[in-house]
Amino acid sequence: MTIQISKRAKTIKPSPTLTVSALAKQMKAEGIDVINFGVGEPDFNTPEYIKDEAKKAIDENFTRYTNTSGIIELRKAISNKLKRDNDLDCNPNDILVSPGAKASIVFVLMTVCDSLDEVLIPSPYWVSYTSQVEMVDALPVLLPTNMSSNFKITAKQLEEAILSLNRPKVLILNSPNNPTGSVYGKKELEEIAQVCLKYNILVISDEIYEKLIYDGVKHVSIASLSPEIREQTILINGVSKAYAMTGWRLGYAAGPTDIIKNASRIQSHTTSCVNSITQKAAVVALDKCEESIFIMREEFQKRRNFLVEELRNIPNVKCNMPQGAFYAMPNVPYYLHNNKKGITNSIEFCEFLLKKYKIAIVPGSAFGADEFVRFSYATDMKSIKEGLKRFKEGLLESISHGL
Ligand SMILES: Cc1ncc(COP(=O)(O)O)c(C=O)c1O
Known part of the structure; x- marks a missing residue:
């Protein structure tokens, strides 16, 4: 006998951000050098004195x-x-x-x-x-x-x-x-x-x-x-x-x-x-904990400035300067509509970048904005630099006639 799944459960889609992150983590575990811009969490550790309090509680x-x-x-x-x-x-x-x-x-x-x-x-x-x-x-x-x-x-x-x-x-x-x-x-x-x-x-x-x-x-x-x-x-x-x-x-x-x-x-x-x-x-x-917040915020601001400036330097990419959180959302319709890869939406675009250029970014359609992609800068500066290099290469390749 097959048990029917409820209509409610069937309407719920998996979280695309968690899916991208999980896929990137899996590729990493397989030894593939993936740069993960999909993460929705700080790359900092929980401050020591918070952890100490938990140990004390146990x-x-x-x-x-x-x-x-x-x-x-x-x-x-x-x-x-x-x-x-x-x-x-x-x-x-x-x-x-x-x-x-x-x-x-x-x-x-x-x-x-x-x-x-x-x-x-x-x-x-x-x-x-x-x-x-x-x-x-x-x-x-x-x-x-x-x-x-x-x-x-x-x-x-x-x-x-x-x-x-x-x-x-x-x-x-x-x-x-x-x-x-x-x-x-x-x-x-x-x-x-x-x-x-x-x-x-x-x-x-x-x-x-x-x-x-x-x-x-x-x-x-x-x-x-x-x-x-x-x-x-x-x-x-x-x-x-x-x-x-x-x-x-x-x-x-x-x-x-x-x-x-x-x-x-x-x-x-x-x-x-x-x-x-x-x-x-x-x-x-x-x-x-105010001090740990201050340190994290300073670092995020540096990364944000670098990431957004570099994104804005890419031809046909526009990006607003985010004032908070740790995400930037470049607008990429040119590459969605003029590519030579048969890509028609942000999901296919992100799949292409993940498979070919080993960078995980989240398709804008996950947020109801298909002409965008989301970068999380909760990742270290070295990875951001390398990831941006790959992103640029991927965009250029997508509109070129080569293989
Ligand atoms: C806008 C927003 N609200 C809420 C949450 C959930 O936070 P929590 O970890 O406390 O469940 C997130 C996590 O990504 C978020 O981005």
């Missing part, structure tokens, strides 16, 4: 289930962080700690969305948002942006989209943004907040790249703009990117009591709580 047998929403000292550390960095007063009881920001977003969507509710997502978008929305039987509605608006939506565009929908419920805002690196300024956020308040739209504000922001640009959380919008925002953040702790799995959601309480109930029946050891380590990360 030695002290802090190895049992904790309460669902997270140990109180961690929720207090998050509350202090929100006050310190984001000027937000948040009661520790209005915080839910989950196994990664990814899980936080899913639990919040499960809490607020009914079947066929509409969730607005600026595009290009992080690959998981659309699948997460589909997983809860809601409908993703993409809001297209372009290079000239630096990939940001406007309040007017948001309002028009809302007016054209049947059941608009949530806006997922991601600043600093993956994949574009765009960062929304205070005024832009104020205008967006006005629209969300006017039409009673919940904002899920994914601020996971908050600490990776360059050129002195300041991160603003939409939740901090007024008491009214704070009551209509779920702030999402975590330790993965800022503290190089992707494998530890810890993210959090902070927002209105009712939503957090209900999301916590869902978590209690799924993942129970976050790994107890990780929770102890995260307290130290949030309380003490």
